[in-house]
Amino acid sequence: MKIYKNTGNIDTRSGFGAGLAELGKTNPNVVALCADLTGSLKMDEFKDNHPERFFQIGIAEANMICIAAGMTIGGKIPFTGTFANFSTGRVYDQIRQSVAYSGKNVKICASHAGLTLGEDGATHQILEDLGMMKMLPGMTVINTCDYNQTKAATLAIAEHEGPVYLRFGRPKVANFTPEDQKFEIGKAVHLTEGNDVTIIATGHLVWEALEAAKILDEKGISAEVINIHTIKPLDETAILKSIRKTKCVVTAEEHNFLGGLGESVARTLTLNHPAPQEFVATNDTFGESGEPLMLLDKYGLNAKAIIEKAEAVILRK
Amino acid sequence: MSTTQHLQDFVTQVRRDILRQVHQVNSGHPGGSLGCAEYFSVLYQDVMEYSVDFDMDGKNEDLFFLSNGHISPVFYSVLSRSGFFPVEELNTFRKIDSRLQGHPTTHEGLPGIRIASGSLGQGMSVAIGAAQTKKLNKDTHLIYSLHGDGELQEGQNWEAILYAGSKGVDNLIATIDYNKKQIDGATDDVLPLGNLKKKFEAFDWKVIELKAGNDITAIKEALEKAKGLTGKKQPVVILMETEMGNGVDFMMGTHAWHGKAPNDEQLEKALSQNLETLGDY
Numbered sequence: 001m002k003i004y005k006n007t008g009n010i011d012t013r014s015g016f017g018a019g020l021a022e023l024g025k026t027n028p029n030v031v032a033l034c035a036d037l038t039g040s041l042k043m044d045e046f047k048d049n050h051p052e053r054f055f056q057i058g059i060a061e062a063n064m065i066c067i068a069a070g071m072t073i074g075g076k077i078p079f080t081g082t083f084a085n086f087s088t089g090r091v092y093d094q095i096r097q098s099v100a101y102s103g104k105n106v107k108i109c110a111s112h113a114g115l116t117l118g119e120d121g122a123t124h125q126i127l128e129d130l131g132m133m134k135m136l137p138g139m140t141v142i143n144t145c146d147y148n149q150t151k152a153a154t155l156a157i158a159e160h161e162g163p164v165y166l167r168f169g170r171p172k173v174a175n176f177t178p179e180d181q182k183f184e185i186g187k188a189v190h191l192t193e194g195n196d197v198t199i200i201a202t203g204h205l206v207w208e209a210l211e212a213a214k215i216l217d218e219k220g221i222s223a224e225v226i227n228i229h230t231i232k233p234l235d236e237t238a239i240l241k242s243i244r245k246t247k248c249v250v251t252a253e254e255h256n257f258l259g260g261l262g263e264s265v266a267r268t269l270t271l272n273h274p275a276p277q278e279f280v281a282t283n284d285t286f287g288e289s290g291e292p293l294m295l296l297d298k299y300g301l302n303a304k305a306i307i308e309k310a311e312a313v314i315l316r317k
Numbered sequence: 318m319s320t321t322q323h324l325q326d327f328v329t330q331v332r333r334d335i336l337r338q339v340h341q342v343n344s345g346h347p348g349g350s351l352g353c354a355e356y357f358s359v360l361y362q363d364v365m366e367y368s369v370d371f372d373m374d375g376k377n378e379d380l381f382f383l384s385n386g387h388i389s390p391v392f393y394s395v396l397s398r399s400g401f402f403p404v405e406e407l408n409t410f411r412k413i414d415s416r417l418q419g420h421p422t423t424h425e426g427l428p429g430i431r432i433a434s435g436s437l438g439q440g441m442s443v444a445i446g447a448a449q450t451k452k453l454n455k456d457t458h459l460i461y462s463l464h465g466d467g468e469l470q471e472g473q474n475w476e477a478i479l480y481a482g483s484k485g486v487d488n489l490i491a492t493i494d495y496n497k498k499q500i501d502g503a504t505d506d507v508l509p510l511g512n513l514k515k516k517f518e519a520f521d522w523k524v525i526e527l528k529a530g531n532d533i534t535a536i537k538e539a540l541e542k543a544k545g546l547t548g549k550k551q552p553v554v555i556l557m558e559t560e561m562g563n564g565v566d567f568m569m570g571t572h573a574w575h576g577k578a579p580n581d582e583q584l585e586k587a588l589s590q591n592l593e594t595l596g597d598y
Contacts, residue, residue: 031453053453060476062473064442066443067442069442070382070442070449073380073450076450097439103423104432
């Protein structure tokens, strides 16, 4: 099987910061808004180089989302930055009315998503954001897996007309996708070929899926790993093609199983090609404080959990 | 510049439109709509610079944002009678397949509307965003916005008021429809707003008090005065005291007509107090 090399651990939020900095140079219509988390979102470079296009909103996320919506009127492309929890749950109604329903070209960029926020605990570790955002008509939902992909996605969403939710995280994780990749919204990325089980992963769990595939390979199980960076619109064609071959699937995400990628995949299967599925996701629970890797282990969101689910789902074929 | 007679006739016709729209579907919000008929008429007939060849970006024109979207009947009437879309379309208000949704939206592509509103408290922020884009585009035209007074109970307004004052958003003229009534009764009974003038001033806004908010001459003067205060590092707010249900005797002096349609008999009575001027749709 194809082996991916980690070129060095680096956080996905830094990929966002790098992408935004590049957009500052290349796209004069891009403006950035932040709710007192410039450093956390890695927006400093954009802020320092383009102060006239950087808007410090203060700790007022509702105001930020609607100011961003207003800024699109006249042709600006606003990128808002705050933690995923405050980017979604706190401002759901503002996004619903002023961004999604109004069809505004706002890019909601959300860091520190999921359990890997770690020690801050459940108040900040949102595990429902993908569900909330994917339920909004017209909203594109993206969850990137590493630094390079996050940078590429940041550049790509500036070119996409319409509201986008871009989700990434805080911890340093393996950087393994190509530096010069083309990011195609809505297009799945096949990482490994396999015949026994399909593993569909998003975000931080894509690397874990590759680690799981390596170990499964040693056990004589060949896994096809698909990186779904775009949860909506979902690349149903790629998913169905793989599952028609392998006949079973494990979905893996740093999110509640309710409302996440796994549910979208399950719907696709139900409507087109029913097949056994197992979910690597949190089980309708809040998180807690702790070291990120220990939390991922406790809540079953790592390679070990993916291997267990893969072995279980194969038996259900 | 419109003559006073034309504006009076326009307002009377707008009142008829409001009443007939709400009556024909037995739903909608006549009270606040009637209270703001003069403001909308002066704004669109006399004050704002705009093109009826609607373009969402609105570059090089003045833009208006309605935050309290439930008073859509007055907005629709004034937009159509100002040339944005056919007046006959008012007949589709709140009906299926209509561009005239219960609360205004861009979703159905109605010319003249740049953002959805209905869930209260968001319009001030949107107006600020549009104002900041005007500055980035070096466009010296102005942003106007209208907000209910009860709507100021939504906390997001105060985030926006703080921001606009602190950041000197001085190309924005917000108006508060200060009718002192809301669905459940008098604002002073539901949740008193206190001294709004002092509150806005404390947030570094320029405040204009308009006591005669249903007098077209007074509204015009207030808006002209507001324009004169723009570009001076401070946002401007007009506290416009209006009468909910203005122009229909039995709808005035009460909050009862906030969200209630007149029946056939009530409609006839209301229309008899506002005789046709520019032609019914």
